[in-house]
Amino acid sequence: MKVNNLITILLFIVLFPLNAQESVSNSKSDPKVGLVLSGGGAKGFAHIGVLKVIDSLGIKIDYISGTSMGAIIGSLYATGYSGKQLEEMFKSQDFDVLINDRFPRATKSFYERENAEKYAISLPFDGFKVNLPSALSRGQNVYNLLYQLMLPVNDINDFTKLPTPFFCVATNIETGEPIIMEHGNLAQAVSASGALPSLFQPVVFEDKILIDGGVTNNFPVEELRAKGMDIIIGVDVQDALKDREALKSAPEILLQINNFRTINAMKNKAALTDVYIKPDITNFSVVSFNEGGDIIANGEAAARRNISELSKIKSSQTSDFERPMLKPIDSIKINSVWIDGKDRYTRSYLIGKLKLKGENKISFESFRKGINNLIATNNFDTFRYCLEQTEEKFTYNLRGEIREAETTTFLRLGIHYDDLYKSALLANLTKKRLLFDNDIASLDLILGDNSRYNFNYFIDKGYYISIGLKSRFNQFNKNVNPQLALEQDSPLISDLNKIDAQISDFTNQAYLQTIFRQDFALRAGVEHKHLKITSETLINENQEDEFTFENTDYFSFFGNLKFDDYTDPYFPKSGFYFNGTFHLYFNASGFNKSFDEFSIAKADIGHAFSFSDKLTLKTEGNGGFKIGDKSTNTLGFGIGGYGANFINNFYSFYGYDYLELTGDSFVKATFTLDYEIFNKHHIMLAANYANIDDGLFETGQFFSSPDFSGYALGYSLETFLGPLEAKYTYSPETGEDYWFFNLGFWF
Numbered sequence: 001m002k003v004n005n006l007i008t009i010l011l012f013i014v015l016f017p018l019n020a021q022e023s024v025s026n027s028k029s030d031p032k033v034g035l036v037l038s039g040g041g042a043k044g045f046a047h048i049g050v051l052k053v054i055d056s057l058g059i060k061i062d063y064i065s066g067t068s069m070g071a072i073i074g075s076l077y078a079t080g081y082s083g084k085q086l087e088e089m090f091k092s093q094d095f096d097v098l099i100n101d102r103f104p105r106a107t108k109s110f111y112e113r114e115n116a117e118k119y120a121i122s123l124p125f126d127g128f129k130v131n132l133p134s135a136l137s138r139g140q141n142v143y144n145l146l147y148q149l150m151l152p153v154n155d156i157n158d159f160t161k162l163p164t165p166f167f168c169v170a171t172n173i174e175t176g177e178p179i180i181m182e183h184g185n186l187a188q189a190v191s192a193s194g195a196l197p198s199l200f201q202p203v204v205f206e207d208k209i210l211i212d213g214g215v216t217n218n219f220p221v222e223e224l225r226a227k228g229m230d231i232i233i234g235v236d237v238q239d240a241l242k243d244r245e246a247l248k249s250a251p252e253i254l255l256q257i258n259n260f261r262t263i264n265a266m267k268n269k270a271a272l273t274d275v276y277i278k279p280d281i282t283n284f285s286v287v288s289f290n291e292g293g294d295i296i297a298n299g300e301a302a303a304r305r306n307i308s309e310l311s312k313i314k315s316s317q318t319s320d321f322e323r324p325m326l327k328p329i330d331s332i333k334i335n336s337v338w339i340d341g342k343d344r345y346t347r348s349y350l351i352g353k354l355k356l357k358g359e360n361k362i363s364f365e366s367f368r369k370g371i372n373n374l375i376a377t378n379n380f381d382t383f384r385y386c387l388e389q390t391e392e393k394f395t396y397n398l399r400g401e402i403r404e405a406e407t408t409t410f411l412r413l414g415i416h417y418d419d420l421y422k423s424a425l426l427a428n429l430t431k432k433r434l435l436f437d438n439d440i441a442s443l444d445l446i447l448g449d450n451s452r453y454n455f456n457y458f459i460d461k462g463y464y465i466s467i468g469l470k471s472r473f474n475q476f477n478k479n480v481n482p483q484l485a486l487e488q489d490s491p492l493i494s495d496l497n498k499i500d501a502q503i504s505d506f507t508n509q510a511y512l513q514t515i516f517r518q519d520f521a522l523r524a525g526v527e528h529k530h531l532k533i534t535s536e537t538l539i540n541e542n543q544e545d546e547f548t549f550e551n552t553d554y555f556s557f558f559g560n561l562k563f564d565d566y567t568d569p570y571f572p573k574s575g576f577y578f579n580g581t582f583h584l585y586f587n588a589s590g591f592n593k594s595f596d597e598f599s600i601a602k603a604d605i606g607h608a609f610s611f612s613d614k615l616t617l618k619t620e621g622n623g624g625f626k627i628g629d630k631s632t633n634t635l636g637f638g639i640g641g642y643g644a645n646f647i648n649n650f651y652s653f654y655g656y657d658y659l660e661l662t663g664d665s666f667v668k669a670t671f672t673l674d675y676e677i678f679n680k681h682h683i684m685l686a687a688n689y690a691n692i693d694d695g696l697f698e699t700g701q702f703f704s705s706p707d708f709s710g711y712a713l714g715y716s717l718e719t720f721l722g723p724l725e726a727k728y729t730y731s732p733e734t735g736e737d738y739w740f741f742n743l744g745f746w747f
Helices: 002-027 041-057 069-079 083-091 095-099 110-116 140-149 186-193 221-225 250-272 289-305 307-316 347-354 364-375
Strands: 033-037 063-067 121-124 135-137 166-172 178-181 198-200 203-205 208-212 231-235 275-277 331-340 361-363 380-389 395-404 409-418 422-432 439-448 452-459 466-480 499-517 520-535 547-564 575-590 598-610 615-628 637-639 661-663 665-678 681-693 708-719 722-730 737-743
Touching: 033 041, 033 069, 033 221, 041 069, 041 083, 041 231, 041 289, 041 307, 063 069, 063 221, 069 083, 069 140, 069 166, 069 186, 083 289, 095 140, 095 289, 110 439, 110 452, 110 547, 140 186, 140 364, 140 380, 166 186, 178 186, 186 203, 186 208, 221 231, 221 250, 231 250, 231 307, 275 289, 275 307, 289 307, 331 347, 331 364, 347 364, 361 364, 364 380, 499 547, 637 665, 637 681, 661 681
Parallel strands: 033 063, 033 231, 063 166, 135 198, 231 275, 331 395
Antiparallel strands: 121 409, 166 178, 166 208, 203 208, 331 361, 380 395, 409 422, 409 737, 422 439, 439 452, 452 466, 466 499, 499 520, 520 547, 547 575, 575 598, 598 615, 615 665, 637 661, 665 681, 681 708, 708 722, 722 737
16 A cells, blocks of 8 residues: 555656646746837837837737837837827827927917017027027927827826836936936926937936937847846837948038947847847938838838748737727816916916916817917926826816026027118017016117117016007118109109108007907007108209108007917918007107198908918908098008018008009008918919009099009028018009019018
8 A cells, every 4th residue: 555655656746747847838928028119310200110010910019118219109109009090190290390399370479479580590698698509499399299199198107007018218418327217207208218419408307307318228128128028129220320422511420420339339239139120211310200101111111021020929929919099188177287386477377378267178289289378488498297187087187397498688680681671680689587577678680771670678468468668760762652752732743753762760659468369469559750751862952962851750649459360470371360550640740840630540451271281372451541631641551562561551562663652541452372382382373453542432442443453473482591582573554574582581
């Protein structure tokens, strides 16, 4: 009996390891698959093409690591979006707006629009020293987009608990050390990993100042292997070293030097992957964002070249996997607001700019517009925020941290040429918080053929009563219609077709302003105007060098109602514009001895809408009239030529020279068809019609068929200096044609 028991025990000992091994083998889990995505700017779009192939094969990724653009795409994939969804998202983005932190025009106040749409360059100027900005972009638009897309995992602070565990790499700019980021605010962590030096400002994250992780570790494969990964798929979109033929410029040489370390490091890092995918990104750069479709296609092609290795990974996974479709959250409700970091600006000012009203449900797009309203004031560098989920679904508490801008003084430059003012160089000095926390002072000095200046001071109270001061001196020399300067019954009018006139205008205003909404402003104030018109065409009785037609100080009350939601001041794709002004001239002194009280009313209206992404129609109407004294012609209306930023009551009119047609009342309509043949290249076809004369209302010609018409064909190119334009114009009434040229923003 004892012998039988012993035999049984021995057999059990011998056979058990085999049975145990078979049991372990049968229960062995699938291999852990990791995915590492390198940085590379726009070239990182290739990652999306690779993800599309991975999804098509049904491969389950167990962990993702990434740097820079690899971190951005990897984090969104870890959030739950598919490769196909990412392709659709990235193709729909305007990366010029996104990366350069260009905010919609509607987010800026009227003052900001009027004083920011004429400068080509803006530089910090504190301490009477010109500085360079820390970066081209504050990264606010990127953060806003990432936060919205990551809102479905907003309550997850531990990145290992995301639908797919994830970490990314950033660089501590103070120590030069790589930082592994795997907890906290996901959008902010990823923004730090992608903060490319000189392009994006450094990101403050948990008391560390962080920049692009590619500076120290552009391919975190070792760190991913340490997470217990059995198989690693690596996607590398870094540049290779260029030969001497390709190194023709300083930026190319500097980029080559910067790439030495990362490229040498990749020699060892690539060997640590099990599937190494290297898309062909030779013909693309880190800023080739407008070629995203081609880059994605190249990534997909590279993945398919490795399809056999990827298929083996899939075959090693026993369970089927299909990535679910994740829908971004598009509407939220804000329950309460806490904002830290405010010092000079009140809570009510911040809430007013954010346009947060009570607990109303708003679209995330409206929420993002409110943030843009705040940042577009340029009083703040960044606004980083998080939305804390409450017990109610889609209802959040907003916690934000604002960084007030330290730079308050700016030097701004511009250049311009047109056929009226000729060549001009603009130097502007802008000072914020000159006397109060919410004021701004701006001085333009314009040097050239017709030297001028503009001074503006504005205390911005937002929706309350704001206070403004303006002073402007403007001048030009041009052959004009003599009726602009001479009395209607002057015997000289019949003898002169045109006079060579030097026109100067010195205007000062003090006004109050209130806004009904961001695009609607009402102003009322007082104005002093000194108007002088002289000519060397005529010789006066004293045989002096010039004849003086006008040299008078005028005083008036004025009111102005303005609405403007054009998407762009020069090439609007959509929007409506209205600008109505009424002046009551109650006194004059100087040259005009026979002054009697009179009023001038005028209005400009416009509408733009697009038939397609390329074709836009802009319609404009202008009109004005004088009420009262008829003896003062110099403040009447004059049309002709092409331009903007005219003084007084002068308007463009195709087919005629500047100020060729005059009268104390006018009506004009303009139709402009704008076809954007290539990005920022416009072909313009325009027609305008007008009636202008003295007493159009009295004669009934205000609404009669037009007496004057003109047509234009032009080309316009958007440049960083402003529009570059050439227009050929023709009038069938006179048979005359004119060419008009313009370079730069109007000022």
